[in-house]
Amino acid sequence: MKGVSVMSPVGAPSTTSRSEPNDGGDSSPLLEVEHLSVRFPVKSGLGRPKKFVHALDDITLHVGRGETLGLVGESGSGKTTLGRAVLRRAPIASGTVRFDGQDITHLEGESMRQLRRRMQLVFQDPYASLNPRMTILELVAEPLVVHGMARKPEDARHQVADLLERCGLPTDAIDRYPHAFSGGQRQRLALSRAFLKDAPLLLLDEATAHLDAENARLIRDAIARLTAGRTVVSIAHRLELAASADQVIVLEQGRVVEMGAHADLMARDGHYRRLAASFARGAA
Numbered sequence: 001m002k003g004v005s006v007m008s009p010v011g012a013p014s015t016t017s018r019s020e021p022n023d024g025g026d027s028s029p030l031l032e033v034e035h036l037s038v039r040f041p042v043k044s045g046l047g048r049p050k051k052f053v054h055a056l057d058d059i060t061l062h063v064g065r066g067e068t069l070g071l072v073g074e075s076g077s078g079k080t081t082l083g084r085a086v087l088r089r090a091p092i093a094s095g096t097v098r099f100d101g102q103d104i105t106h107l108e109g110e111s112m113r114q115l116r117r118r119m120q121l122v123f124q125d126p127y128a129s130l131n132p133r134m135t136i137l138e139l140v141a142e143p144l145v146v147h148g149m150a151r152k153p154e155d156a157r158h159q160v161a162d163l164l165e166r167c168g169l170p171t172d173a174i175d176r177y178p179h180a181f182s183g184g185q186r187q188r189l190a191l192s193r194a195f196l197k198d199a200p201l202l203l204l205d206e207a208t209a210h211l212d213a214e215n216a217r218l219i220r221d222a223i224a225r226l227t228a229g230r231t232v233v234s235i236a237h238r239l240e241l242a243a244s245a246d247q248v249i250v251l252e253q254g255r256v257v258e259m260g261a262h263a264d265l266m267a268r269d270g271h272y273r274r275l276a277a278s279f280a281r282g283a284a
């Protein structure tokens with residue numbers, strides 16, 4: 001694992017270095033976001049000047065290969081927008097996004113399509129993402145078929161069964177439909193699909209936000225097993241996911257207000273600790 005480095009809001013770089021070798025032997029960060037700002041145009045009356053929501057303001061962060069970055073902040077602080085901007089699904093007003101050494105800020109067309117295969121976003125709402133008319137085998141194997149890694153779902157039966165097991169799901173469920181699963185199980189299925197695509201960068205958005213404590217724990221275990229050695233940006237509503245990340249960034253109104261390792265942040269009387277306290281009260 002390598003370091004995640006983040007520019008603090010006052011501009012002082014901070015790097016966490018680790019001694020483990022990285023997988024590809026490439027020491028450059030996988031993801032580099034520099035001075036990124038995102039503005040959404042909002043409707044204003046006819047003839048009035050155009051208005052914008054400043055969703056992100058001057059964000060700089062680097063994520064090393066095999067590293068996990070936890071992104072936390074109150075509702076509306078810009079977490080999802082940051083994930084979307086990295087995927088180039090939010091309007092970038094200024095700054096740059098580099099992925100695997102390539103400036104992707106203005107990439108378009110086929111190059112953009114190719115790039116999106118290499119970054120997987122796991123959505124906030126697991127219910128919306130599983131087609132109820134497909135079996136679990138078809139659903140989970142679909143990305144392999146789409147990317148030409150299997151001719152038909154049946155060819156990937158072993159791989160899918162193995163993945164279900166790693167996600168703590170019954171392997172005999174492989175021919176069932178999504179409705180036969182609980183919300184938590186469905187979320188783990190959605191997760192397993194994203195992981196099977198083998199994308200170098202995974203963006204997990206609010207993976208445990210809608211779950212009860214037991215399902216949240218199962219998801220965290222599945223994530224820990226599936227993310228080992230992968231590069232992950234994990235947007236967390238509950239802090240448990242951030243706690244296991246190599247580095248955490250706290251966003252507030254579209255700005256980075258604090259960053260560091262979970263233990264260091266908890267030792268400080270700062271934004272992170274206040275956020276943790278408000279989560280514990282169920283207020284955020």
Ligand SMILES: Nc1ncnc2c1ncn2[C@@H]1O[C@H](COP(=O)(O)OP(=O)(O)OP(=O)(O)O)[C@@H](O)[C@H]1O
Nearest residue numbers: 040041053055073074075076077078079080081082
């Ligand atoms: N498509 C959009 N058009 C206009 N404003 C938007 C759009 N998407 C997000 N915003 C605004 O950008 C800000 C950040 O939103 P974002 O969804 O990134 O927050 P978040 O941190 O993910 O919140 P939550 O924890 O509730 O998911 C908010 O003020 C939001 O209203």
Ligand SMILES: [Mg+2]
Nearest residue numbers: 079080081206
């Ligand atoms: Mg969000």
